[in-house]
Amino acid sequence: MADDSIPSCIGPKSNQYVLDRTQLLGDGHSGQVYAGWKASNSALQVAIKLDKTSGAKHEWAMLRKMQGKGVPKVHYTGVSGKWHVCVMDRLGPTLATWADSMRYTHPHSHLREQVSAVGRKLLRLLQGLHEKGDIHGDVKPENFLVPFKPTDESQGNVAQTPVTNIDMLTHDPVMVDLGFSSSWRKKATADREGVTHIDYSQALGQFHGTTRYASLHCHAGRTLARRDDLESLAYTVLYLLQGRLPWQGQEGADKEQRDQKVLRIKGSMTPSAICATAPQQMKFYVTYVRQLPFHEEPDYEFLDHCLNFGNYTLMTAWHAQLKAMAETPDEAAPAAAASAPGAGSKRKRDKADTAEDERSGGAKKVKTEPPQEPCRAFMWFVISNNPLEGREAYTSHTTYQNLLNKVNEFWKQGLWIKHICFDGSVYTALFNSNHKYAQQTLSHQTSLEDLKRFIKEYWNKGYYVTSLARDAIGWGIVVTKFQPQQAYYKQSYCVSCMIPINWIKQKWQKDFFISCCAFSEEPQLASVIIMSKGEPYSSQKVEVDFKYPSEVIHKHWDAGYIITNVASWQDQNVFVLSKPKATTFSTQVSSRTRDYKKEIKSAWDNNRSMVTLGYCRVT
Numbered sequence: 001m002a003d004d005s006i007p008s009c010i011g012p013k014s015n016q017y018v019l020d021r022t023q024l025l026g027d028g029h030s031g032q033v034y035a036g037w038k039a040s041n042s043a044l045q046v047a048i049k050l051d052k053t054s055g056a057k058h059e060w061a062m063l064r065k066m067q068g069k070g071v072p073k074v075h076y077t078g079v080s081g082k083w084h085v086c087v088m089d090r091l092g093p094t095l096a097t098w099a100d101s102m103r104y105t106h107p108h109s110h111l112r113e114q115v116s117a118v119g120r121k122l123l124r125l126l127q128g129l130h131e132k133g134d135i136h137g138d139v140k141p142e143n144f145l146v147p148f149k150p151t152d153e154s155q156g157n158v159a160q161t162p163v164t165n166i167d168m169l170t171h172d173p174v175m176v177d178l179g180f181s182s183s184w185r186k187k188a189t190a191d192r193e194g195v196t197h198i199d200y201s202q203a204l205g206q207f208h209g210t211t212r213y214a215s216l217h218c219h220a221g222r223t224l225a226r227r228d229d230l231e232s233l234a235y236t237v238l239y240l241l242q243g244r245l246p247w248q249g250q251e252g253a254d255k256e257q258r259d260q261k262v263l264r265i266k267g268s269m270t271p272s273a274i275c276a277t278a279p280q281q282m283k284f285y286v287t288y289v290r291q292l293p294f295h296e297e298p299d300y301e302f303l304d305h306c307l308n309f310g311n312y313t314l315m316t317a318w319h320a321q322l323k324a325m326a327e328t329p330d331e332a333a334p335a336a337a338a339s340a341p342g343a344g345s346k347r348k349r350d351k352a353d354t355a356e357d358e359r360s361g362g363a364k365k366v367k368t369e370p371p372q373e374p375c376r377a378f379m380w381f382v383i384s385n386n387p388l389e390g391r392e393a394y395t396s397h398t399t400y401q402n403l404l405n406k407v408n409e410f411w412k413q414g415l416w417i418k419h420i421c422f423d424g425s426v427y428t429a430l431f432n433s434n435h436k437y438a439q440q441t442l443s444h445q446t447s448l449e450d451l452k453r454f455i456k457e458y459w460n461k462g463y464y465v466t467s468l469a470r471d472a473i474g475w476g477i478v479v480t481k482f483q484p485q486q487a488y489y490k491q492s493y494c495v496s497c498m499i500p501i502n503w504i505k506q507k508w509q510k511d512f513f514i515s516c517c518a519f520s521e522e523p524q525l526a527s528v529i530i531m532s533k534g535e536p537y538s539s540q541k542v543e544v545d546f547k548y549p550s551e552v553i554h555k556h557w558d559a560g561y562i563i564t565n566v567a568s569w570q571d572q573n574v575f576v577l578s579k580p581k582a583t584t585f586s587t588q589v590s591s592r593t594r595d596y597k598k599e600i601k602s603a604w605d606n607n608r609s610m611v612t613l614g615y616c617r618v619t
């Protein structure tokens with residue numbers, strides 16, 4: 001039944017529009033779009049967007065700002081009853097509808113040529129928006145419409161124009177739905193020469209956008225930047241070409257679970273796998289946008305060359321280079337093989353043996369060449385700080401029992417376990433002569449229920465959990481009794497099937513900070529987070545990424561944070577960064593290495609103390 005609150009006439013008497021309730025053009029999350037016409041001139045066909053929220057005013061302002069630059073012409077905006085109303089040019093079908101119908105009626109070569117043209121035009125539309133200081137924030141095929149160009153001008157009617165006949169080589173797509181748009185540059189500097197980029201932040205668990213097309217950064221709750229529009233454009237182009245994306249059709253109890261599944265598939269697929277059945281240039285496009293730093297101005301010319309896959313006879317020098325690269329055999333090793341020590345091609349292994357990132361690292365170079373796609377690999381993350389204080393040691397063993405025997409020897413020497421870690425086959429433990437510790441126990445628990453029982457039992461005895469690791473069959477746990485006056489005030493744990501970001505945020509508000517964490521995949525997904533009151537930090541961040549987020553880590557280092565925990569969660573890495581209350585700390589080094597022993601030795605040789613170890617995905 002039609003909603004009676006929907007107005008049939010819109011606008012002041014001198015400028016009225018008639019709304020046709022029988023012609024719903026689109027139904028979005030914030031309202032509906034109906035067809036209509038100008039009361040005094042029925043040939044002027046319009047689209048009338050009714051929005052329930054005052055957020056519409058932001059979209060109106062954006063549409064006005066972009067008039068003449070690829071958005072529909074706006075005829076009227078105002079409020080009617082409970083609706084915020086925007087009357088604009090009526091357009092044709094969405095690109096999704098257009099491509100779906102083309103796919104079954106035209107040869108693939110034709111679709112490919114058309115989609116290439118569309119992709120390049122969309123890129124330029126987004127570039128225009130970016131040059132104005134804004135990003136779209138919801139790039140997807142449904143938000144770009146085919147223009148209405150009636151074949152017979154005298155009886156023009158959008159709906160009757162066959163969508164399959166619209167030649168996008170000669171028509172330009174139009175961008176709609178700017179409701180999610182935001183600025184990528186700071187307002188105060190928008191008109192000045194030295195443009196300042198907005199600040200980076202990550203709000204884990206906050207995802208706004210369309211799951212199917214969202215960038216990985218968007219899924220991770222990171223502040224959106226130009227790179228995110230361009231990553232979504234890649235998925236849009238791939239959808240138009242293939243009618244499907246590899247992460248479609250995921251099922252789950254709720255939207256959050258489905259989003260998590262999509263993120264996991266999207267994030268763990270290499271650009272080659274995502275573009276397996278697409279033109280090879282798209283692989284370079286996806287690789288490039290996924291590696292683009294937050295602040296960096298995208299190289300639109302490079303992306304345009306990648307999207308120019310419609311016609312191989314129109315090859316530029318760039319294009320030829322891209323094609324040559326596309327024909328080079330893919331060196332990516334499968335994840336499992338890459339994770340085994342010594343696996344992967346020799347060249348890759350030599351190149352990737354150790355990578356180091358330092359707090360005082362220099363400025364980054366801007367990439368102008370086609371990026372190389374990295375292979376997926378897991379490595380040790382060795383985190384060390386300046387300077388080395390007291391004694392330190394490490395040990396590694398393939399069985400928990402052997403580890404326990406060795407730990408007993410270290411305890412006798414006055415060394416305490418600082419951290420334990422498991423890489424799939426080997427347990428590693430770091431030790432130091434921590435003067436705050438008085439007693440320690442290392443234990444192994446096979447189930448989560450046993451782990452919870454153990455933690456409670458030892459809390460009652462005055463111990464706190466100081467390290468945790470997940471091994472092949474259970475959980476290694478270290479509990480410690482502190483010297484008087486040195487203990488935490490309180491400790492809390494959360495066992496969950498996801499990273500419990502809301503719980504963590506609540507605890508942060510009560511001055512708890514993450515002390516340690518561990519994650520399991522088998523037999524079920526589980527995350528165990530231990531938070532304590534009394535940690536020597538003033539603030540904390542959690543970063544979740546599919547690889548090592550060097551750019552983000554540098555930003556946090558610059559803001560005074562240090563990495564205090566590294567762990568892996570499904571295909572992703574979890575980095576806990578903490579801001580120490582004391583300001584004595586000077587430099588932190590994060591090394592990704594296959595040979596952690598060499599790295600620990602090098603840290604000690606350079607007077608650096610060990611903070612933590614993790615075994616995580618690096619690419």
Ligand SMILES: Nc1ncnc2c1ncn2[C@@H]1O[C@H](COP(=O)(O)OP(=O)(O)OP(=O)(O)O)[C@@H](O)[C@H]1O
Pocket residue numbers: 025026027028029030031032033047049072088089090091092094142143145176177178179
């Ligand atoms: N000017 C127009 N002419 C014709 N159809 C339009 C026009 N504007 C929007 N539409 C149709 O209405 C749909 C929804 O529009 P829009 O995306 O602006 O609404 P929304 O409520 O913000 O949607 P979403 O849930 O995607 O954010 C579009 O996908 C399109 O099919």
